[in-house]
Amino acid sequence: MDFLMKHVIIISLLAIFTYADNYTFLVKPYQKEIELEAKIIAEIAASSLNEPLRLFIPEMSKLEKSVYAQYATLSATCEDANFIFINKNIDANSICHAKNTLYFTNNYRKLLSDERYFGAFFWNKSRPNIVFIQRRLQARHIHLPSSFEQFIESIE
């Protein structure tokens, strides 16, 4: 009987493992998208700054914090940061206005309408999109590597 049970358990385990891909609900939701976003923002920020990155994201969730912390040094306050990424629909005026701080948004319309932002990373048609405005880059003396060339727009 023991022998029989042993084999039944082994077969059951094999069947469970075969369908293991059905159990992805165990992984945190949207972690992949946030990871991608964090990597891109960290890369953009590092390329835009001439000093070590101190990233601030307002109203950061726990998940965002844990993911972003893997790719960038996070700043607890807006004042201490040298790169601010506003990825939520919040009032931009509530954010501090430090002179040498770079502002980045996740909204194309905000990018166009608000001079503070020199670029945006956003999801367009479910695809990641990056846009830099050439004039604002020049105003901030930002020299991006050539790999970013395709993302620079000469919007007036």
Place this chain on the structure above:
Amino acid sequence: MTLRSLWHKSPFYFFIPTLLIAFVLLLLLSYTIKLEEQIGRKLFTISTSDLFKITQNCALQVENLLHEQQDYVEALKNDVTLQRRVESYLKTLLTPNIKYAYLVYKDDRGIFRFLSDASNKEDKAMINQKLDVESPEWFRIYEEKRPVIIHHTLLHQLSLTYLLPIQYDHQVQLVLAIDFSIQKIEEVNYVLAILKRGIVGIMVIIGVILFFLILQAIRLKDIRKNSFIDKLTGVYNRNYLQHYQDLIQLDDYIIAALDIDYFKKINDTYGHDSGDQVLTQIAQTLLTSTREKEDIVIRYGGEEFLILARMQKNDPSTPLNIVEKLFSTIQNTRFVLPSNESIQLSVSIGVNLVPQKSRTFQEAFKLADVALYNAKSKGRNTIEIYDESGHKDQRGHLSLAEIKAAIEEDRLTCYYQKIIDVETAQISHYEALLRLFDHENRIVTPDKILPSIQGTFLLRNITQKVLGVCYQQLRLHPKLCINVNLNPQDIIDETILSLLKTYAQDPLIAKRLGLELVETEDLVRKEKAKENLTMLKRLGYQIFIDDFGSGYSNFIYLAELKPDFIKIDGSIIQKILTDTISFLLVKNIVTFAKEAGIQVIAEYVSDEGICEQIRDLGIRYAQGFFFSRPESASSLCY
């Protein structure tokens, strides 16, 4: 043979269908994988073909709308009415499955930009807004000018994108794109998954059933194996025979039935425990005396055993020798009882040498049993051989059974032929020659006896008999010298050697008993044979090399064997007067022998001319019809 009977014969036959089923399952699995791919493709086509068609119509409408314009891009950028109409066309494409529908163009920098977007306000792209595309496939449409389907593996919310070119003057001006949400593919995959799980489930069930069937088969095999083994003795039992007797190839075996003599007395005298212990020891003796892989030992009844000894094509005598070996091993073994006493036992054996002449195993076994019955009738402790006729074969050779019977019935004797010293014309030796009286009291010569028993224990028994007869003559007549013919096997046979050692205890016997051997490859190559010959010479026996000059003759080996006499082969002597080569051969042998200190005997001296010639050549001893024919012991001169 029916499947049922196959199943009963061996679980092996069960494994073949099991393997076949496993193979079919593997094929089925591979087919299922292909089927899944095909069904997937088909489901995809069914669920998207209409949408693709509608999109193509939409593209056609846009193209018709713009066909009067030379530059579609500029026309759309500058004409708001045109933009609205195009957008209204695109909006008709949106469904729960088509997430986005939009019109883009590629600018001079190779960047895709929106011209129209059917999305709602929040998601709507602006005119000329850049679209970062994720795949180089987007650029392919400008080269191929045909619709392109892009399957997404990295994007979370999109499953595929369908791109349609809108051309002006055979140049792609615009690209109409629709993005499918993952919902559609998920629906397809869901159907596929149900199908896949169903098939896998069935296969798992079949696999589990097969697994348990194999387990059962292994268990059955073990149970069956145990049911074939006799628990007391550890050899096969009667069940084994009943199961496999139809599969036994009668051509391959000889059948020996063995019965322990007076076994009942052992049980009655020492008790059943002793009887059991004796049976166990007998069985072990049988196992050790037989070949593990070739021969089969079966306990057939209480104290009856059956031995199937496999015949070998190039050595047909081996099985019979095995039977003889186990017979003598049992004779020479002391069997220990539980009381630590030991007893000696004998067995009776009936052998069927020709089972292939029987139609069934049972018939062949019965004949072995008949032989066993005869062995018991003759007083037990013997091997009785059954062969088909018990008569001579076509060449007049006696059968084994007949020869064995003659030995047992003491119908063997020796005739003696003189060997003459030609210098003195006196008798130097006699050569003992085997003779057998058949049932009609006719004399049978060795050429009718020896071919049948070459390699068997009967040949050794005959040598023993001849040595015994000659020994008696030597004892009776102290001046008589007799030569006995030995076979090469006799020189390495412990029984014969032991007998010769016993005779040599009387020095007057050894020096008068000459041992004649044919020089064979076996004799000169086997170190043991050479050692034994040296030992026999040391014991006082004179060694004669028989038939020298024929067959395997070599002066170097002659020097190694150091015989006292060589007997030049009769076929050479017979031609000595007519054939120069024979003459020269004899002359050289004589010269060599003189140099080596070996005496020479000429055989087949049939007339005076040959006698004169050999005398001239310096051969001292001669034998042949010119002097005498072989005669019975009564005519011996002593």
